[in-house]
Amino acid sequence: MAKRKRAAAPAPDDTALLPQKKHYRQRAHANPFSDHSLQYPASPKAVDWTVHYPAFVGTGTAPEFADIGCGFGGLLIALAPLFPDTLMLGMRSPCAPICCSPVAGMEIRVQVSQYVQDRIAALRVSSQLPGFQNVSIVRANAMKFLPNYFAKHSLSALFFLFPDPHFKSRKHKARIISPTLLAEYAYVLRPGGIVYTITDVKDLHEWMATHLKAFPLFEYVDEETLRAEGKGPIIDAVYTSTEEGKKVERNKGDKWLACFRRVEDQ
Numbered sequence: 001m002a003k004r005k006r007a008a009a010p011a012p013d014d015t016a017l018l019p020q021k022k023h024y025r026q027r028a029h030a031n032p033f034s035d036h037s038l039q040y041p042a043s044p045k046a047v048d049w050t051v052h053y054p055a056f057v058g059t060g061t062a063p064e065f066a067d068i069g070c071g072f073g074g075l076l077i078a079l080a081p082l083f084p085d086t087l088m089l090g091m092r093s094p095c096a097p098i099c100c101s102p103v104a105g106m107e108i109r110v111q112v113s114q115y116v117q118d119r120i121a122a123l124r125v126s127s128q129l130p131g132f133q134n135v136s137i138v139r140a141n142a143m144k145f146l147p148n149y150f151a152k153h154s155l156s157a158l159f160f161l162f163p164d165p166h167f168k169s170r171k172h173k174a175r176i177i178s179p180t181l182l183a184e185y186a187y188v189l190r191p192g193g194i195v196y197t198i199t200d201v202k203d204l205h206e207w208m209a210t211h212l213k214a215f216p217l218f219e220y221v222d223e224e225t226l227r228a229e230g231k232g233p234i235i236d237a238v239y240t241s242t243e244e245g246k247k248v249e250r251n252k253g254d255k256w257l258a259c260f261r262r263v264e265d266q
């Protein structure tokens with residue numbers, strides 16, 4: 001019998017380290033009103049961000065961007081390389097504003113947040129893709145505990161990308177943009193900070209835009225203006241980087257963007 005040739009050992013492949021979604025199965029939705037027995041900090045002072053961003057130890061670094069309901073983390077991963085290598089040494093760099101902005105994802109579903117945590121950990125040790133020191137994730141219910149994590153005026157960007165639409169009227173109170181929650185978003189955002197919203201559901205787009213326009217601490221800002229301010233790479237990531245955004249693209253759906261600037265306190 002002919003001897004079988006031993007297969008050549010596969011070349012080391014960094015992608016082998018990456019977690020696979022199939023091992024992180026989870027229900028499609030989590031009820032934001034149920035008690036998920038989540039642990040949460042008493043106040044932002046109780047959050048040790050050095051656990052999340054070990055490369056920044058000693059710099060007092062805290063997140064500047066927060067992706068609310070980050071899902072599988074596509075936006076975090078897309079924004080991470082916009083940061084210069086100097087930050088990986090734990091040094092703040094005097095470069096463009098988006099370069100100096102650690103990003104935190106917030107996700108309520110346990111398996112999904114675990115997937116993002118494992119994805120970031122794998123990317124951090126990957127030899128092909130060094131970096132990703134500036135992104136992290138917390139498992140939290142943003143509708144209940146956002147101000148427990150983020151101090152007043154500490155953030156310069158908040159992202160609500162393809163949030164759950166909660167179609168039925170009796171479920172609208174579960175929408176992540178609602179009149180009561182806008183006060184919390186205005187509290188954690190500093191004046192000049194931007195709220196980015198995008199969805200493929202026109203009704204939800206109109207709901208979010210109507211409530212944000214009606215809130216005195218937010219003013220509508222169009223895409224062109226933001227691009228002229230150098231936020232084009234962020235807008236591109238908002239459109240295309242997330243898993244939901246990619247799904248909408250595959251299904252040739254529409255994407256409705258609406259952005260708002262946090263104005264000065266009156």
Ligand SMILES: C[S@@+](CC[C@H](N)C(=O)[O-])C[C@H]1O[C@@H](n2cnc3c(N)ncnc32)[C@H](O)[C@@H]1O
Nearest residue numbers: 032069070071107108141142143162242243244
């Ligand atoms: C439709 S997915 C969109 C995920 C991601 N932004 C994207 O574009 O791919 C909405 C995500 O928000 C999360 N979510 C819903 N309510 C939340 C809450 N109160 N706090 C944190 N995450 C929440 C859900 O678990 C889900 O992963």
